[in-house]
Amino acid sequence: MADSAGHLVWIDCEMTGLDLTRDKLIEVAVLVTDSELNVLDPGLDLVISAEEADLAGMVEVVTEMHAKSGLTEAVRASTLTLAEAEQQVLAYVRRFVPERRTAPLCGNSIGTDRGFLARDMPELDDHLHYRMIDVSSVKELARRWFPRVYFAQPQKGLAHRALADIVESVRELAYYRKTLFVEAPGPSTAQAQAAATRVADSFAGLFAAEDAGAPGPAASGV
Template sequence: MSEALAQKDDRIVWVDLEMTGLDPDRHVIVEVAALVTDAELNILDDGIDLVVHATDAELAEMDDFVTEMHGSSGLTEQIKASTVTIEEAEEAVLGLVEKHCGEHRPPLAGNSIATDRSFIRAQMPRLDAALHYRMIDVSTVKELTRRWFPKAYYNQPDKGMAHRALADIVESIRELDYYRRSVFVPAPGPSSSEASESTKAATEAYQQFL
């Protein structure tokens, strides 16, 4: 594999959606943002940030909390004014994935990304097919850090409350970069012998349950 292909194989696609609710069978995507990073979490270009049109009937499905959130952020008025369809937004993200990842199916990353993936699966099926089934959920690292490294957890970067898709992605990338610096073993990581010792210790600790 060439160096260029290997680099594309390590790319990560970050997606954040704003929706009218949390049920993909009832609610719709109203904002789509996407960025691609390399393995070192460097953002590769400006990415995608699109507001998707929704009908009045679709907006009426929002509960009071979501109505207030999208109203105060200014998103609701942008949704009404937008002419972008969900198909056009999907095509734009697919173009970003193809540009940076080629034929490789990259993992999807974000915070609590399973919710976004369920909407992608239901409403952007071509994008879903272009992504690997594996996902990188920053929330998982957050929860493990809270249990194992509480000092690092309580000193993580503050998050804004913009509730807009692109800002949420950048904050997720920044958060994972923080955990990498503060919690994960510094580069270049353990030696082969140290890794083998860790394998031995972990195997012995759980062997009785297998």
């Protein structure tokens, strides 16, 4: 096996809703990339069985979305349990990342997915690093700092199926890497240190005000 240092684990979930107190995890997909965003395997996509009452309780927009994508009928046809799905995903991840808590979880708005993984697949959640790479955060920065990049991003298919969503997330981050980040090998050590000094100096007044007990921008409502 190739060195797994730097590998990224990409997961996307489909649920009956976003409420962790009542909604169900009904699809999970995973793939792994190296640090350069090269996809190492086509990925794994699992549809999990659910009670008819869980499907009937979905709000209208979710009902329509899952019906259009074919997920609702796939859930009805599935006999896969949550426990079985967790072990399959965990085994898949361990093929590429055998070391516990070394690879971050990646995706779009991944905090939502992580909540359901922590609730329903705790062993898988424990294998992943606590840090996450959220492509949505990069998107929001692009929208504010480089709007041309934001508006030119590759269009999403909006399939609302887990594996397709993952591939789109990897592609989106690859696009941002080409357009937002400096070309490899990046700045020299001296350039990076100079930038760090400039940024630190620009924030020095805020830290000084805090040390003096004066309200900073956050405290004053700015």
